[in-house]
Amino acid sequence: MEPVSTTRTFETLVAEMVPAVEAEMRAILQPGSDTVGGAGELYGMMQYHMGWLDAGLQPVSAATGKRIRPVLCLLSCGAAGGDWQQAVPAAAAVELLHNFTLIHDDIQDGSPTRRGRDTVWQIWGVPQAINAGDAMFALAHRALYRLAERGVEPAIVVEAARRFDDTCLVLTEGQYHDMRFESRDEVQVDEYLSMIGGKTAALLALCSELGALIAGAGRETVSHYAAFARDLGLAFQVRDDILGIWGDEAAIGKSAATDVETRKKTLPVLYGLAQSQALRDLYGRKENGDNFVAEVVALLDEAGARDYAQQEAARYSSSALHHLEASGADGENGRALLELANRLLRRDS
Amino acid sequence: MEPVSTTRTFETLVAEMVPAVEAEMRAILQPGSDTVGGAGELYGMMQYHMGWLDAGLQPVSAATGKRIRPVLCLLSCGAAGGDWQQAVPAAAAVELLHNFTLIHDDIQDGSPTRRGRDTVWQIWGVPQAINAGDAMFALAHRALYRLAERGVEPAIVVEAARRFDDTCLVLTEGQYHDMRFESRDEVQVDEYLSMIGGKTAALLALCSELGALIAGAGRETVSHYAAFARDLGLAFQVRDDILGIWGDEAAIGKSAATDVETRKKTLPVLYGLAQSQALRDLYGRKENGDNFVAEVVALLDEAGARDYAQQEAARYSSSALHHLEASGADGENGRALLELANRLLRRDS
Numbered sequence: 263m264e265p266v267s268t269t270r271t272f273e274t275l276v277a278e279m280v281p282a283v284e285a286e287m288r289a290i291l292q293p294g295s296d297t298v299g300g301a302g303e304l305y306g307m308m309q310y311h312m313g314w315l316d317a318g319l320q321p322v323s324a325a326t327g328k329r330i331r332p333v334l335c336l337l338s339c340g341a342a343g344g345d346w347q348q349a350v351p352a353a354a355a356v357e358l359l360h361n362f363t364l365i366h367d368d369i370q371d372g373s374p375t376r377r378g379r380d381t382v383w384q385i386w387g388v389p390q391a392i393n394a395g396d397a398m399f400a401l402a403h404r405a406l407y408r409l410a411e412r413g414v415e416p417a418i419v420v421e422a423a424r425r426f427d428d429t430c431l432v433l434t435e436g437q438y439h440d441m442r443f444e445s446r447d448e449v450q451v452d453e454y455l456s457m458i459g460g461k462t463a464a465l466l467a468l469c470s471e472l473g474a475l476i477a478g479a480g481r482e483t484v485s486h487y488a489a490f491a492r493d494l495g496l497a498f499q500v501r502d503d504i505l506g507i508w509g510d511e512a513a514i515g516k517s518a519a520t521d522v523e524t525r526k527k528t529l530p531v532l533y534g535l536a537q538s539q540a541l542r543d544l545y546g547r548k549e550n551g552d553n554f555v556a557e558v559v560a561l562l563d564e565a566g567a568r569d570y571a572q573q574e575a576a577r578y579s580s581s582a583l584h585h586l587e588a589s590g591a592d593g594e595n596g597r598a599l600l601e602l603a604n605r606l607l608r609r610d611s
Numbered sequence: 612m613e614p615v616s617t618t619r620t621f622e623t624l625v626a627e628m629v630p631a632v633e634a635e636m637r638a639i640l641q642p643g644s645d646t647v648g649g650a651g652e653l654y655g656m657m658q659y660h661m662g663w664l665d666a667g668l669q670p671v672s673a674a675t676g677k678r679i680r681p682v683l684c685l686l687s688c689g690a691a692g693g694d695w696q697q698a699v700p701a702a703a704a705v706e707l708l709h710n711f712t713l714i715h716d717d718i719q720d721g722s723p724t725r726r727g728r729d730t731v732w733q734i735w736g737v738p739q740a741i742n743a744g745d746a747m748f749a750l751a752h753r754a755l756y757r758l759a760e761r762g763v764e765p766a767i768v769v770e771a772a773r774r775f776d777d778t779c780l781v782l783t784e785g786q787y788h789d790m791r792f793e794s795r796d797e798v799q800v801d802e803y804l805s806m807i808g809g810k811t812a813a814l815l816a817l818c819s820e821l822g823a824l825i826a827g828a829g830r831e832t833v834s835h836y837a838a839f840a841r842d843l844g845l846a847f848q849v850r851d852d853i854l855g856i857w858g859d860e861a862a863i864g865k866s867a868a869t870d871v872e873t874r875k876k877t878l879p880v881l882y883g884l885a886q887s888q889a890l891r892d893l894y895g896r897k898e899n900g901d902n903f904v905a906e907v908v909a910l911l912d913e914a915g916a917r918d919y920a921q922q923e924a925a926r927y928s929s930s931a932l933h934h935l936e937a938s939g940a941d942g943e944n945g946r947a948l949l950e951l952a953n954r955l956l957r958r959d960s
Contacts, residue, residue: 301784366745370738389719392741393786399748400779407773416765423772424756430749435650437742
């Protein structure tokens with residue numbers, strides 16, 4: 263008989279892990295004893311962004327995001343045979359890294375709101391928001407070095423830090439491409455895949471990679487964890503692109519076909535543009551006509567863009583699951599990783 | 612007889628060190644084999660900022676700054692008994708950190724030029740410039756981790772990285788205050804000293820501290836190196852404030868009294884405002900009158916602001932030299948550190 267009662271489920275593990283990461287991040291985002299006099303407001307901006315304070319810097323419980331990245335890091339550590347408690351500083355570091363990029367992204371995109379709240383630059387202005395992002399980037403590094411205090415060997419901390427900044431650099435490369443795409447007429451499918459590889463997927467890969475590294479896994483195993491999460495990220499992003507055109511509103515929380523109205527250059531659209539002269543003509547017009555969305559969707563269907571994107575998503579999903587198996591991910595954490603992957607790919611988590 | 616011929620002078624040491632740091636930085640600021648396709652322009656922006664490329668991304672020899680920070684780091688390593696070659700990655704890291712902050716500062720201040728060239732945001736726009744700064748911040752960290760490849764122990768690399776990001780955080784705190792000062796009527800002298808402590812001085816302290824740390828110096832010695840450079844930075848900044856009001860044009864490369872015309876809140880001005888009702892009345896007026904500069908300077912002299920600032924500068928200088936002596940800085944590198952301090956304080960280097 264399997265000892266079912268002692269096996270923790272995905273939900274149970276997440277319920278243990280998320281508060282541990284939250285506590286770690288709160289400890290890191292406090293002004294220190296060496297804080298230059300009265301810079302509390304700078305920490306307030308960061309805590310506001312994290313959803314812990316309101317714009318008047320009073321405590322509040324706002325939407326914080328699902329903390330998928332830290333959970334992925336901690337489950338990977340456990341699945342690779344490590345103690346996830348040791349990896350908590352790394353989990354906090356990746357979540358702070360993610361949030362630092364959001365603060366700067368919002369400035370770069372000119373987004374006035376995120377998760378229904380004013381963005382940092384909208385409240386405190388662009389100069390202070392750039393600085394708050396920089397501060398959070400530094401704090402993400404500080405978080406990572408706390409691994410040493412949990413008994414992780416210095417050589418592994420240095421290796422983790424190296425991979426952390428390798429990924430930061432890939433993120434800035436992805437962001438460079440993303441901003442360039444906005445202003446370019448022709449974007450190739452492979453450039454697009456590079457770009458999403460350099461954003462969503464690279465950060466997820468880092469989470470899983472760091473978890474396995476801290477568990478003391480060997481080079482090859484660490485690579486499988488990284489590849490698992492990278493492919494999972496790519497599959498997730500392509501599915502998101504499909505939902506942005508053909509998806510149902512309830513599942514994605516925004517009007518289906520919004521991506522079409524805004525002429526967003528997603529994978530199905532880039533594929534369609536490469537295949538269909540009629541679609542290129544339609545996109546060549548300055549204004550969206552009355553039936554723009556319906557016409558675009560019909561041409562995309564005709565060009566086989568939906569099938570293509572679904573095949574790509576399936577290919578990445580399958581590759582992700584292959585790497586997860588090859589990693590030897592084990593026990594309740596291994597099963598929870600599979601559950602996390604399935605939820606992300608169904609997009610109903 | 613002293614073996615004069617084998618003792619290298621300050622100039623000789625600098626002439627060896629600067630090219631070594633330059634080569635290290637150039638190696639770091641190259642797109643890697645894992646660079647996401649075609650992000651070369653992102654590296655181009657950073658290389659442009661460093662003075663290696665023109666705006667068309669063609670090689671050029673532009674003004675690069677004096678590289679005082681890396682030299683301070685390497686001399687401190689040598690003076691503390693280390694091999695300065697081992698500290699080259701740290702010297703490159705602090706210079707890249709400094710340059711990252713300049714890219715973001717220029718956006719925050721809206722400065723269209725630096726060292727007679729267009730700033731990064733002026734050429735590539737604010738969103739790309741924010742991203743180029745972020746990329747350089749990540750690369751500065753990558754530079755630091757290269758210490759491990761020069762045989763520095765992992766535990767010391769982690770400690771160096773921790774101090775590096777502690778300083779990054781202090782820099783963002785200083786920047787927060789600096790931006791707040793622009794819009795505030797009342798700034799206290801001690802707040803101002805906190806602010807400059809959090810900018811110029813903190814970064815210089817880091818340079819010297821890292822050099823000593825990499826040399827394997829003990830905790831107390833490392834503290835003396837840090838305090839030496841911090842006080843040197845404070846003395847330098849206060850002297851700069853004095854020159855901005857009473858200085859001669861030839862020495863500072865800008866019109867004397869520019870700081871008065873722009874009503875910059877420097878140490879003598881803050882001291883004068885605290886002492887003199889007449890000065891507060893003058894600053895209370897919206898417009899600078901015809902004799903504004905002469906009147907302000909006269910009131911500052913009357914309030915003893917120049918004497919006060921000179922005493923402060925002398926106090927910091929003296930404290931810096933005390934810490935240098937207490938550090939036990941030795942040999943040709945120790946003498947070169949003293950020479951560097953004297954040049955900075957005379958401001959004729």
